[in-house]
Amino acid sequence: MIRFFYFLFLFLFALPQKSHAQVEKTSELYKTIISKDSLLFNVGFNTCDISQFENLMSENLEFYHDVGGRSDKKKFLKDFESGLCTDPKNFQARRELLPQSTEIYALYDRENQGKIYGALQIGVHQFFEKQPSQPEKFGSSAKFSHLWLLESGEWKLSRSYSYEHVNKQLQTSEVPAFDNDAAIEKWLKENKVPALGLGIIENGKLKQVKAFGEIKAGVAAPYNTIFNVASVTKPVTAMVALRLASLGKWDLDKPVYHYWTDPDIAKDPRHKQITTRLLLSHQAGFPNWRLANADKKLSFLSDPGTQYQYSGEGYEYLRKALENKFHKTLQQLASELIFQPLKISETSYVWTKNTDASRYATGYDKELKPYEIEKNTTPNAADNLLTTIEEYGQLLTAIMDGTLLPENTFKEMVISQIASEKGKHFGLGFEIYDLGQGDYALAHGGADLGVRAIVFILPKTKQGLLIFTNSDIGGSLYEALVKHYLGTSGETIVNIETK
DSSP: OHHHHHHHTOOOOOOSOOOSSBOOTTSHHHHHHHHHHHIIIIIIIHHTOHHHHHHHEEEEEEEEETTTEEEEHHHHHHHHHHTTTSOTTTOEEEEEEOTTOOEEEEEEEGGGTTEEEEEEEEEEEEEEEEOTTSOOEEEEEEEEEEEEEEETTEEEEEEEEEEEEESSOOOGGGSOOTTOHHHHHHHHHHTTOOEEEEEEEETTEEEEEEEEEEEETTEEOOTTOBEEOGGGGHHHHHHHHHHHHHTTSOOTTSBGGGTOOOGGGTTSGGGGGOBHHHHHTTOSOOOSOGGGSTTOOOOOSSOTTSSOOOOHHHHHHHHHHHHHHHTSOHHHHHIIIIITTTTOOSOBSSOOTTOOGGGBOOOBOTTSOBOOOOOOOSOOTTSOOEEOHHHHHHHHHHHHHTSSSOHHHHHHHTSOOEEOSTTOEEOSSSEEEEEETTEEEEEEEEEETTEEEEEEEETTTTEEEEEEESBTTGGGGHHHHHHHHHHHHHHHHHHHHHO
């Protein structure tokens, strides 16, 4: 019974959409909501002051809990009094707000001269319990959300949500304050990730570009850090093919043997079934890399078009077909079709004399040992693209706003071609997440030695997120960042990945 009442007080954010920006910690609104939070818990909860709870709660209060169900104000107060506060002398409970976890968003009334009518508070708190003559012990932790509304000029708690209960004591490093650069720097060090590049897309525009940590020992990451993004290369190659298709210079469904046949499979008649559509959606039947085969030769694992098989070889196959057809390298094609039109100058498939090594993020293993830098001089359509957060962010916004692809080609790109894994599907160059109610996200990740990178765009809401790291364990940062910057859509993405 005691555990149930603990859960009743763990409230998490579950509102459909956050405000565009957190209020500053120095603002009056932030101070007011923190004060109300303190009265609710430090006075009300921690001392079993029933009247304090009653005064701070709206008459229309609703609690939503993913295990304990729903409660209104009357039921909540009754359960609180007869549960945790039955005998406060012999049992004490204490709530503690996790430092730096609080975020507060103002809610504005557009029809009332943009005045503030409420505030959304989210964060993490944990609970401790104490029996007489015994030391205090940890109880549980959870994320929470409070919806505070102004009622007749008084702030009242109107809605509360609870989620993600854990029976472990969280540390500040697990919940960084994303509006605090110093906190993120500390978070990186605690998680042994040397550098992090972040790009935040809102309303179809790249609103923020940030870099944290060090690209090499003693060298702070500049905002224009050059990252190797591993397989996040593939969407760029896909854009080259799709741009050519939109110009009538390439047919997505024409067998590519007309331009290229790999000698390893030349005698296998199945090579005549391979099309660009199958290559871009990982349906050619190839392994990821031929080097995994005992003889190091390319082979079919399945018949083309019959199943999903993630393959870097497929993109390299497409590269060779494109280069043979147009008598240009993939780098030249990408420059003419994408980089130059977007005025992108530092994104490249290859390391050149113009690559600024002083801004390159050296890759590190989980023990913070650096990997040797590979300066590839031949384009790889599936791997090793060099880019910055700003330039790859420009590419993603150009995809969403129609700069790169006409509407009909874009629609072709986002059609689900084949199921991949965990309920997702692959389109042409991007993996597709179904977010429900007709919404979706396009994404691609990359992982190599010393590289973990991932990008998302949500075409309907015009949101996006880029996460580049130079670490084998950089992926450990994804969940917190995706949830924070993509809100409820981020929660859905994480739920899909962790189910």
